[in-house]
Amino acid sequence: GAVVSQHPSRVICKSGTSVKIECRSLDFQATTMFWYRQFPKQSLMLMATSNEGSKATYEQGVEKDKFLINHASLTLSTLTVTSAHPEDSSFYICSARPVGGATNYGYTFGSGTRLTVV
Amino acid sequence: GDSVTQMEGPVTLSEEAFLTINCTYTATGYPSLFWYVQYPGEGLQLLLKATKADDKGSNKGFEATYRKETTSFHLEKGSVQVSDSAVYFCALRGNSGGYQKVTFGIGTKLQVIP
Numbered sequence: 001g002a003v004v005s006q007h008p009s010r011v012i013c014k015s016g017t018s019v020k021i022e023c024r025s026l027d028f029q030a031t032t033m034f035w036y037r038q039f040p041k042q043s044l045m046l047m048a049t050s051n052e053g054s055k056a057t058y059e060q061g062v063e064k065d066k067f068l069i070n071h072a073s074l075t076l077s078t079l080t081v082t083s084a085h086p087e088d089s090s091f092y093i094c095s096a097r098p099v100g101g102a103t104n105y106g107y108t109f110g111s112g113t114r115l116t117v118v
Numbered sequence: 119g120d121s122v123t124q125m126e127g128p129v130t131l132s133e134e135a136f137l138t139i140n141c142t143y144t145a146t147g148y149p150s151l152f153w154y155v156q157y158p159g160e161g162l163q164l165l166l167k168a169t170k171a172d173d174k175g176s177n178k179g180f181e182a183t184y185r186k187e188t189t190s191f192h193l194e195k196g197s198v199q200v201s202d203s204a205v206y207f208c209a210l211r212g213n214s215g216g217y218q219k220v221t222f223g224i225g226t227k228l229q230v231i232p
Contacts, residue, residue: 006161034219043207043224044162093161095220107211107220109154111161 002028004096006110013084013117021079021113023094029074030096034107035067038091050077074099084117091115120145124208124223131198131230139193139226141182141208149210151175151184151191156205156225165193165206198230 003026013019023033032051036044048064050056050071058064066088068080077096081088093112125140143151153165153175166175168184168191175182180195191208208223 043222046219046221049219095162108164109162 002096002098002108004030004094004108004110006094006113008113009111010114011116013115015085015117016083018080018082019084019115021081021092021094021115023077023079023096023110025075025096025098025108028096029099030077031074031099032097033071033077034095034097035069035077035079036093036095038093038112044093047079081115084115086117089115089117120149120210120212120221122208122210122221122223125226126224127205127227129226129228131228133200133230133232134197135230137193137195137198137202137228139206139208139228141191141193141223143189143191143208143210145189145210145212145221147212148186149212151182152209152211152220153180153182153191153193154207154209154222156207158204162207198228200230200232203228203230 005024007022035047037047038044046059047062048056048058048069050069052071052074056069071077095107095109097107121144123142150169152167154162155165156162166177168175171186173184182191182193205225205227207225209220211220
């Protein structure tokens with residue numbers, strides 16, 4: 001089945017530094033990848049949608065200069081949290097839509113990245 | 119816009135009890151409906167899905183029926199196990215083109231005690 005690998009699973013960084021999170025589709029090509037953020041005891045909030053070779057589309061309220069998304073190939077999307085602050089600490093999770101994926105199938109999710117900014 | 123309303127937990131049940139987690143939605147057209155499960159410390163896994171009215175999704179003893187007349191997709195299981203302890207998310211994805219983003223409910227934490 002379709003597998004999405006997300007790396008790292010956990011990261012602790014100092015305030016002011018940048019952190020890159022990778023999302024890879026292992027056995028399929030992903031036209032579109034989605035990045036979500038999950039606050040404690042809350043649901044997943046869509047941050048942005050990325051399409052291979054084009055600029056990401058950000059949801060309202062998400063700072064695109066802070067959360068840089070690059071979807072350079074059909075199997076890799078990256079999210080970079082720039083100049084991280086403690087309030088950026090959260091669980092980040094990606095999902096991928098296969099090329100030509102049928103509209104009636106769920107997207108495949110990565111296992112998530114727990115970011116802690118100290 | 120699309121929205122999903124899900125009962126807030128936590129829900130605590132004894133092993134072998136019957137489970138119902140309510141979910142209702144608001145969407146235009148005919149969305150696809152999903153239940154995802156998140157085990158402690160892990161990402162989301164698709165549990166089951168339904169793509170049109172009256173479809174029943176089922177997996178691992180869990181079931182949910184797409185009820186368009188009541189815009190609901192309640193999750194049920196006849197006999198829960200300790201291993202079912204997790205957070206369950208109801209979700210929908212519109213079928214009206216575009217990026218077809220997934221909208222999630224708030225998630226319901228289920229705790230099953232022996």
